[in-house]
Structures are given as C-alpha cells and as structure tokens.
C-alpha cells in the first residue's frame with residue numbers, strides 16, 4: 349500500500365521540559381472524572397490512549413496515537429476535556445489534540461499493549477516527522493498497477509460503475525457516494541475498478557488507502573482475537589482515509605466478522621472516511637448479511653456491473669491485443685467474444701494463451717490455431733445440458749407431467765417419452781447409465797440401456813419419430 353498517514357503538526361516542544369507535577373496531578377483528576385462520567389468501556393475505547401503533552405501559555409497539548417482516534421476524541425470529547433481542565437487547572441484554557449505516533453499510554457490502568465505498528469517509532473519526545481510510513485502494510489494487499497482507469501474498457505454494461513468509481517477517486521467521501529457499493533458477476537471488473545480508485549487516490553501521496561478482500565478481513569480479525577490485539581486491529585482499520593473491501597459476500601454466515609465490519613464501517617463513515625465495497629449481488633440481495641449492515645451498505649451509491657455485451661468483449665479484446673503488441677486477426681477476436689461470454693478474466697486468459705503460443709512457435713495467430721490451442725477451454729464453454737432440462741423439454745413436447753419422468757407408470761404414452769429423455773440424457777450429458785437411472789425414479793442402469801437401444805431402433809424404423817427426437821436434441825443443444 350502506498351500512502352501512509354500524514355502526521356500533522358510535527359513540531360512541538362520538548363514535552364518533559366514543560367511537565368510539572370501540578371499539571372500531572374490535574375491530568376490524573378481529569379482522567380478519573382472522565383472515566384466516571386463516560387464509564388469504563390467508553391473510556392477504555394476512546395480516551396485511555398490520550399497522552400499528556402506540553403502546556404504553552406494557556407494551551408495544553410494532548411496526544412493521540414492515530415488520526416482516527418484524534419478526530420473522534422476531538423468531535424466527541426473536546427469540549428468536555430476543556431471544561432474539566434479549566435476546573436482542575438485553570439491555567440489551561442485551550443486544548444490542542446495532536447497525532448503522535450508511538451504514543452501509547454503508560455499508566456497503570458493501561459493493560460493493553462501499545463499499538464505495535466506504531467510502537468517502533470520513538471516514544472521519546474523528539475519531533476516526529478513522518479509520512480508515507482507503511483504502518484498498515486500487513487492489513488492491505490498492494491494495489492495491482494495494471495488495474496488502472498486507463499486500462500479499463502468502458503461500455504454500456506459498466507459505464508455507470510466506471511463513472512461512480514471515477515467520481516469517488518476524484519472526490520472521496522462526497523455526499524451520496526459513501527459507501528460506494530460495486531456489484532456484478534464473477535470476473536466483470538469489480539476488483540479492477542477498486543484498484544484503479546486506490547491507485548488514483550494514492551498518487552497524491554497523502555491519502556491512506558487500505559484494500560483487502562472480505563476473506564482477508566476475517567482472517568486478520570481472527571488473528572487479532574487470538575493474539576489479543578483486536579484494539580490494534582480496530583485502530584489500524586479506523587485510521588485509514590479509504591477502506592476497500594472486496595467480495596463482501598464472503599462474510600455471509602460469519603456473524604462475528606460481520607459485526608466487526610459493521611462497527612468499522614460506521615466509525616469510518618461517521619468520521620467522513622470513504623468506504624468502497626464489492627460483492628456479487630446488490631445489498632438487498634445479499635441475504636445472509638445482517639439487515640442493518642445491508643441497509644447501511646445500500647445508503648450510498650450502488651452501482652451494478654452488468655454482464656458484458658458482444659461489443660464490449662470485442663473492445664476489451666482489441667485493447668488487450670493492442671497492448672500485447674501481437675497482431676490478432678479480427679476473426680479470431682470475434683470468435684473468442686462469441687465463445688467466451690460470461691467472464692472477462694477467462695476471455696483475457698484465452699487471448700493471453702493464444703499470444704503466448706504464437707510467440708513460442710513463431711507463427712501468427714489464426715482461427716485454426718485458436719481452435720486447436722483453446723480446445724479444452726472452449727469445450728468447457730459449450731452448453732451443458734442437465735438431465736432436468738431434458739426431462740422438462742421432453743415432457744412438454746409430448747404433453748405429459750414432469751413427475752412421470754420418474755413415476756412407475758408403464759403406459760406407452762408415458763413410457764416412450766421417458767425412454768427418449770433417457771436416450772437424450774445419454775447423448776447430451778456425460779452422465780453414466782446408473783446416474784441417469786437414478787434421475788429417472790431410481791431405475792436400474794439396464795433399464796436405461798434398454799431405453800437407449802430401443803429409441804435408436806425406433807428412430808431407424810420411424811422417420812417422423814426420428815425427426816421429433818432430432819428436433820428435441822437441437823433445441824436442447826441451443
């Protein structure tokens with residue numbers, strides 16, 4: 349991850365020199381009063397890590413270890429802190445809350461370890477000059493430099509998602525765009541767009557971006573629980589400017605992680621930070637996620653990446669072929685765009701394979717070599733018919749009930765179509781005879797074999813029956 353936290357106001361006086369015992373005593377009282385006012389839990393979460401800084405004239409500096417904590421304390425407790433200080437130590441009239449890495453409290457009620465990612469930095473009062481520190485590199489996956497806005501091909505199915513992503517990259521946390529929720533099928537460019545936003549934002553250098561998959565989020569969370577460092581984990585997450593979580597559907601059924609994510613989400617959005625989430629479904633369709641989380645996810649901008657069109661697939665292939673520097677004939681691109689329709693990742697994989705092959709053998713890419721090189725891949729894309737589809741189509745054709753495909757009825761009007769369905773199941777699927785038998789009311793494999801032979805025989809004897817079966821076969825093959 350590029351772009352660490354910028355720590356503001358790096359210059360301050362030698363704190364020790366400014367401390368006096370009266371000030372320290374007043375600090376203890378202020379803390380005790382705060383603790384009794386807000387309660388142990390709230391105090392422990394937000395206030396325990398405040399460290400006393402220098403008093404200059406009537407302005408007292410207090411330090412917090414992260415920007416997130418500082419902002420939170422500033423928005424929620426600054427007024428209270430000021431008035432307590434004025435009561436306990438009237439010399440203090442103003443309070444300055446600053447971020448200082450390495451400040452973890454050192455007093456007896458602090459059982460917690462200092463934030464480890466930050467504890468390496470100096471705990472003495474030397475001026476902190478810090479930026480671009482990779483404090484959260486263990487939390488974040490580095491952004492893929494290939495996934496930029498420039499390399500993303502825009503077409504009708506993804507233009508809205510693209511425009512939203514651009515907008516967030518230009519102006520994070522704009523009203524109406526937080527969170528940005530990108531959803532769509534597998535391999536349609538969700539991750540690509542998220543990385544593009546991240547790269548764009550980190551170009552400026554002073555925005556901290558954390559990107560991780562929901563799965564990684566969960567494992568990090570579990571690891572933090574195990575090592576009793578959940579506070580540190582929360583802090584790290586909550587101190588970023590932009591948090592991106594990919595493939596959120598992974599959290600379905602993972603209630604504790606969902607809960608944690610919900611709190612992180614709220615804390616960040618409330619603090620005006622940007623959240624970007626991707627999933628395979630829209631928030632309302634992500635059943636299995638808690639309602640309150642789904643509601644919040646849908647509160648910002650929800651952008652759907654639709655399945656690709658033929659035109660978009662061609663444009664993507666053209667762009668990728670051009671970038672590779674290898675000439676790929678238009679016919680080949682059309683052929684690929686026609687054959688591989690669901691997933692851009694596979695489309696790209698097929699093209700890369702062709703290009704690599706052409707490079708290796710030193711011959712140009714042609715339609716023939718394409719069919720040969722991608723034989724196995726393309727076969728997997730041929731339509732696969734299921735036995736259920738066959739049964740449905742055949743039952744419709746002869747106007748019998750679907751349940752009769754597995755019933756024990758032997759009347760010819762039912763038994764013949766059933767035999768045809770078994771025959772087609774053998775021809776059009778890779779299922780074995782026993783497997784087919786099981787799907788037809790647990791019949792024996794010899795019954796299936798008999799049906800297959802009988803239908804073949806009848807097709808030879810009766811051209812109009814043969815025509816019926818052929819028609820069904822063609823319809824099912826699509």
Ligand SMILES: Nc1ncnc2c1ncn2[C@@H]1O[C@H](COP(=O)(O)OP(=O)(O)OP(=O)(O)O)[C@@H](O)[C@H]1O
Nearest residue numbers: 499500501533534535536537538539540664692693
């Ligand atoms: N419009 C596009 N222009 C260029 N490349 C694209 C486009 N859409 C997808 N890709 C490429 O397809 C591949 C898969 O995209 P990506 O990983 O972003 O998909 P995804 O939607 O996140 O998939 P998953 O659901 O598996 O997480 C990447 O290499 C990406 O660069």
